[in-house]
Amino acid sequence: MGDGTVTPRIGNMKALLGLVAGAGASYGIYKLISGGTIKRNKKSAPNETPGVRSTLPSELTLQPGSLLAKVSGLDVVCHRPADAASGDIIHQSPDNLDPQHLKMLLSCLQNSNNPSDRCRILVTLGNAAAFTVNQNLIREFEGIHIVAGFLSDSAAEVRVQTLNALNNLCMNIPNQEQIKVYVPQVLELIEMSPVNSDLQLGALRLLTNLSVTDKHQHLLKDSVTLLLSLLVVSNEALQVQALKVLVNLSSNPDVMDDIVQAQAPASVVLLFDARTASAVLLRLLMFAGNLKAWRPSAQVADELRRKQDCLFRVMLDESSQLHSRLLQLLSHPDVEIQTQVARILT
Secondary structure (H helix, E strand, C coil), rough: CCCHHHHHHHHHHHHHHHHHCCCCCECCCCCCCCCEEECCCCCCCCCCCCCCCCCCCCCCCCCCCCHCCCCCCCCCCCCCCCCCHHHCCCCCCHHCCCCCHHHHHHHHHCCCHHHHHHHHHHHHHHHCCCCCHHHHHHHHHHHHHHHHHHHHHCHHHHHHHHHHHHHHHHCCCHCCCCCCCHHHHHHHHHHCCCCCCCHHHHHHHHHHHHHCCCCCCCHHHHHHHHHHHHHHCCHHHHHHHHHHHHHHHHHHHHHHHHHCCCCCCCCHHHHCCCCHHHHHHHHHHHHHHHHHHHCHHHHHHHHHCCCCEHHHHHHHHCCCHHHHHHHHCCCCCCCCHHHHHHHCCC
8 A cells, every 4th residue: 555655756757847847838917916016105205116037828917016027027938848748737838836835846856966957946836936826835834944945055056046035026015024034145156156147136036026015125125236236237128127126125214324424436427327218317317316316404414425435425425426427428319218317317
């Protein structure tokens, strides 16, 4: 009788790994907390509202004000199955996975010694986590901590897929309460990873989602210098993602004191230029607009002027080059950029 129970179980595990290897076509972020909307802090400026990619299914309706309408889009891509017979679990849509399938995936992830298998399992879990029911189940199965344990995996691709899975899991407010404890580790990944790497991009996407509301923004107030540094050394994709986090943080007056005191490279001002990519420049102007809306007392302003290389001196002080650069951007061909510039200058 024992043999009759063990053999099918082993067969199931092997089949599952085969299924994970061919986890279906790309899935974007389809759904979030059911029926939930998040009210913005009335005292805050609007948060960065990343667009949702066009790969979302046509039957999905985005509710205005929903978390999905606010956070960054992320398509979790997985490979098509090499063989059609491997579709018993994942060949169907990830929103139809049964609880036992998720348990099996988490168990396989914990016990796998193969980086390639870990990647495939994490991709599958990431796709499954695009759906609210699976987000909740994975949390209830202690899956968030299991997944997050691979942030320190020796294989870079495993770390990337871990970040992608956590990014989808983060589309759920109760999940954010568990994910927030990994913010220091995510920031360390950004700092230690190669510039413009998928690791940095995945980490910034996760921080964007965590900073959509002001509930967890205080956890990122010490990361402003790192984010500003990325702006002057990164490619467009990374610049945009770093600015999404900065726009979110600067919309919260409660962390503005920390932001303006952060050390900033003087070359940040050089990005206010017509040659800067419009997607970057637009968000940079939104960030500058949030900073300009902050009104320090004369005493605080004097104290900040004595802090060498702080963001206040680089962008807000009278000695800053920002004002003259903004005047030049009034003739920018992009009307939206012109509007943002005019908003700052008035």
